[in-house]
Ligand code: NAD
């Protein structure tokens with residue numbers, strides 16, 4: 328089976344490409360390198376021994392997607408390409424709406440014209456907003472509070488409409504919880520530009536001495552130690568979840584799955600685990616809550632386990648160890 332992977336040199340895309348290549352899938356990669364580096368292709372080759380076809384193109388432009396489909400036979404698309412920073416999306420909402428919606432619609436429209444009706448889409452737990460209870464199941468109400476989240480929900484709705492009006496479509500919406508960690512080789516990992524917004528890349532920069540200390544955003548939440556609780560999932564488990572979804576794309580329809588571990592972990596627990604497994608101190612201060620943060624959320628991923636035969640295997644210690652190994656191998 329030949330799979331087109333958009334956003335292929337990004338954090339989750341690159342890990343997924345490795346899992347696909349290791350299982351013998353044919354892959355076609357595309358990325359405009361707006362948030363990743365061409366050197367990722369060398370890393371993929373070093374890990375897998377294979378150099379996949381790569382296009383440096385913007386998939387928000389239809390003609391670019393058309394070119395890829397006319398030059399390759401594609402059976403399915405995994406669509407990762409998108410802008411993902413919540414804070415930036417509030418400053419540049421039009422850019423986020425344009426890039427994310429135009430990419431998703433160009434990909435589905437051109438794919439269909441070429442007879443390809445299988446798409447896996449990177450959605451996010453952000454579509455659940457602030458849930459009333461946890462764990463979160465796929466049928467919880469959907470609500471977003473920032474332009475980034477709204478692009479995810481809009482694309483889900485666009486894809487639901489695609490199937491509603493053409494039942495040849497086979498669409499899988501994967502709602503990721505909080506991916507962290509790195510490939511065991513230490514060659515691939517989360518490498519955001521500028522000062523990171525997300526917890527783990529911030530911790531690794533503090534550990535590397537590039538940032539002085541971590542700010543823990545609030546310790547007065549109604550959680551077990553007062554800090555925010557999230558469902559952190561190892562990026563390799565997440566990547567394998569995409570392979571599981573691809574292998575079970577046998578029935579048309581729109582299939583939605585949470586990909587998480589089902590376990591919540593607080594900010595202080597992450598710091599403790601990181602310090603313990605890596606033997607590195609993470610200086611931190613407690614500061615104000617970050618606006619827009621939810622106290623606690625974690626997934627009920629039993630539907631993915633039941634229907635995809637997939638379950639996250641790696642624990643918090645693995646996530647912290649591999650996140651630091653990536654920095655030690657590539658950056659320090
Ligand atoms: P990433 O930024 O590392 O990867 C996205 C890739 O898409 C980048 O390499 C970027 O250069 C590329 N890209 C962006 N717009 C493009 C365009 N128009 N044409 C071609 N390439 C384009 O992000 P990631 O963490 O790997 O996330 C992948 C997907 O998963 C995104 O859609 C993101 O919104 C979604 N997601 C991520 C998280 C997370 O915490 N990382 C959580 C939920 C959902």
Ligand code: UD1
Pocket residue numbers: 411413414451452453476504505506524525526527529541542543544545554555556557594617618619620
């Ligand atoms: C954030 C996004 C969410 C997106 C997700 C994955 C916001 C409000 N939400 O989620 O839409 O899907 O990333 O990309 O940005 N924390 C600190 N100090 C820090 C950074 C984070 O204490 O420097 C805390 C946060 O308060 C939170 C936890 O760590 O409790 C995780 O934060 P983060 O990694 O940013 O993920 P989310 O907030 O879950």
